[in-house]
Amino acid sequence: MDDQNKNLILATALSFLVILLWFLLFPPEEPVQETGTVESVAETTTPATPQVAPLPPAAAPATADAPADTPARDRTADAPRLAIETPRLAGSISLLGGRIDTLSLSDYQETLDPNSDNVELLAPVGSTKPYYALYGWAPAGQLAYEDVPGANTTWTLESGETLTADSPVTLRWDNGNGLIFRRTISVDDEYLFTVIQSVENTTGESVRLAPYGIVARHGQPETTRFFILHEGVVRQVDDELEEIGYKAMPDMELVPREAANAEIAQVEQNGWVGFTDKYWMTTLIPQPGQPFTSVAKYVEAADIYQVESRLPPVTVAPGEAARTETMLFAGAKEWEAIQDYQKDRGIYRFIDSIDWGWFFFLTKPIFWMLHTLNGLIGNMGWSIIALTIIIKALLLPLAYKSYTSMAKMKELQPKMEEIKERAGDDRQKLQQEMMALYKKEKVNPASGCLPLFLQIPIFFSLYKVIFVTIELRHAPWVGWIRDLSAPDPSSILNLFGLLPWGVPDPGSIFAIVSLGVLPILLGISMWLQQKLNPAPTDQTQAMIFAWMPWVFMFMLGNFASGLVLYWIANNTITFTQQYAIMRSHGYKPDVFGNILSSFRKSSKSGGR
Known part of the structure; x- marks a missing residue:
């Protein structure tokens, strides 16, 4: 040679x-990845959700059903709960906001110690690191926030007692002004929740409002901090997979209308958005083919990292009802389960929520x-x-x-x-x-x-x-x-x-x-x-x-x-x-x- x-x-x-x-010896900081240029607020938010008020952070200010002098953590702790019991998940739903905010993974422990606790994925407000999913309706037209259910709404149980893979639960809230809201939550035997939101209009006028889903994390979570792995926001925007690290979120464009630093993207047909950790993930998934507004934002005043799926507003005539169905993945990033959801539920490129890296043509x-x-x-x-x-x-x-x-x-x-x-x-x-x-x-x-x-x-x-x-x-x-x-x-x-x-x-x-x-x-x-x-x-x-x-x-x-x-x-x-x-x-x-x-x-x- x-x-x-x-x-x-x-x-x-x-x-x-x-x-x-x-x-x-010197693992670099998590890189800031490009997620595309965000246009002006008028160009990104207004066309998709006309006359819809921007969503507040998940730790919303007090409303008519949540007095200002009651701390959020106390309201969460005192609220009634529904148990979640499936072969792979254990947790509960708080009737305050209907939040899915307590969830642990039955098949995974924190350490190799047989007595180690199960991995805790979601946690309520008042815990060390609150992390939860919630749903609601954004007001449009003549409606105000007190007319629609949100983060602090107190729901009542209409049917079901415990959420299992075989038995869904239905929550109900009457706003007292002629609108009756229901939320039916079901879960399969893996990690996928299905959330059906409906509204019944018993008033004499048409109402206009828009359904949404939120996943919120209070404070920056602990990460592996290793360059080879992305942890933070991951979302599919039609054919583009976008990633935003936690450290990059406070540097996103400040959107005054949102009162937050935000990256807003319009999904025409196929998409999802959520937070990914090394092994776990919580992701909002509208129905395939459903257009929606995908939002990733950081609310500095509350130190909340938040992703949202905002569906287009609907008009509900007097005596009529409207419903919408979305999904929530909350669990372990198991290849087989995610692959099955992509195939059976039509979730577009969901397998790419696993970070395959630059050499994906080899890693896959x-x-x-x-x-x-x-x-x-x-x-x-x-x-x-x-x-x-x-x-x-x-x-x-x-x-x-x-x-x-x-x-x-x-x-x-x-x-x-x-x-x-x-x-x-x-x-x-x-x-x-x-x-x-x-x-x-x-x-x-x-x-x-x-x-x-x-x-x-x-x-x-x-x-x-x-x-x-x-x-x-x-x-x-x-x-x-x-x-x-x-x-x-x-x-x-x-x-x-x-x-x-x-x-x-x-x-x-x-x-x-x-x-x-x-x-x-x-x-x-x-x-x-x-x-x-x-x-x-x-x-x-x-x-x-x-x-x-x-x-x-x-x-x-x-x-x-x-x-x-x-x-x-x-x-x-x-x-x-x-x-x-x-x-x-x-x-x-x-x-x-x-x-x-x-x-x-x-x-x-x-x-x-």
Whole structure:
């Protein structure tokens, strides 16, 4: 391999190493992503919702049914509640505003401790981090806010007692002026609520009003704060997927009519809007084909992050009624469940609510294959190994050419050394004779680089899958590896549990040297694989390559166990393939013999 190609591989490897080091030690702030230009308020809000008052923040000021001298948290705590009980959800609905504001996920716990609490998704006003969904009607025409139900309306239960997958509940509110409102809430056996809002006009005049849904979060939630993952607002605006980070929301355009910083988008046919966390999501979903106004806003005065789906206003004639049906997803971002909702409910591109990243064309099929293998094998760790075997089998034709070329390069090393000695400092003569040698022996030194370039996007795509998808959360493999989405918990600092003291906390600077079993196996596998490759003739390059396996061992030691497991399996298979191919071409690599030989040479050099 000539110096140019060595430098190419070296530069690629070092760039990869620098990127990993920088991401580990200095994870950048969550990026501000473009969501399209927001036009003037008159151009964005007025046409879609003529004569409709803008919605207040979810923690709305007092109305006729919520006296100003009653604190919001007290009203929420004292309000009657309806229980939510499904196979996968547990929580309650407050009759104050009809809010879905208490919800936990029965299948997910906070930690691996069997006594750990279930993951809490939604929480009411008055809790540490209020997070809830509510629905209502915005007044239009001659109506005022006290004429329509909102955040502080006290509903009564008309039918049902407990919301289950088989029994919906219906709430009722009479405004006392001839309008009767009902809200029927149902839920399936996964994570999808259906909300039907209706209004009956018993007055002698037509009324005009617009239904809406809100998801609100009080205060900025805790996030992973890692560049590879989006957390914040995610929404589909027809064919465009838009993402807005929490830190970007206070910097959105100030819309005086909304009294908030807001991004307002008109959805013509297909869309949804909500908040996404690493593993959980709460999303408002109008019916497919339903136009609506999608709003993401931050109310600085109340420190509320809020998304809204505002449906067009309706006119209800005297003696008539109007109804609207929307959906609410509140639960875990499980690929299979979200895929089913997209297919069965027609929710457009709902699967893209999972953050697949820039390499979505790789992450999606990689996850599909991993998910399929896990369904057959029943263990994510073994599924990762099986996935690695499949990827290596697909790349085998290319790898065969690469390893054949590297075997020939190994055989040509003595001749290359002779050429280097003859050429001396004459770089031009060295290059010419090297190229002549390659041509004569029919060797392409660049062919060994292609597998390296293919491995990099595959590596990052698999890292994205392991980091983002909930299917690997708390997924065990063998023995001490009980969570493939977390680093190897064993540590060389206490001899892998044989000594009585603990280890540094994950994320601390000292955790980098707290190597577990998997990172050590990774370093060994990289080192063995390196011994089959042609050694650089340049001493500086040779030293850098010699240290690289051990540097990567420390670098990847705090990555997810599933990713390290993939890398070990990949290196082991690569070593086996390369060794077999080199043997088949008459070259018999003596890995450990080469090691001992190198050790003896270095010892003699030190003795002199």
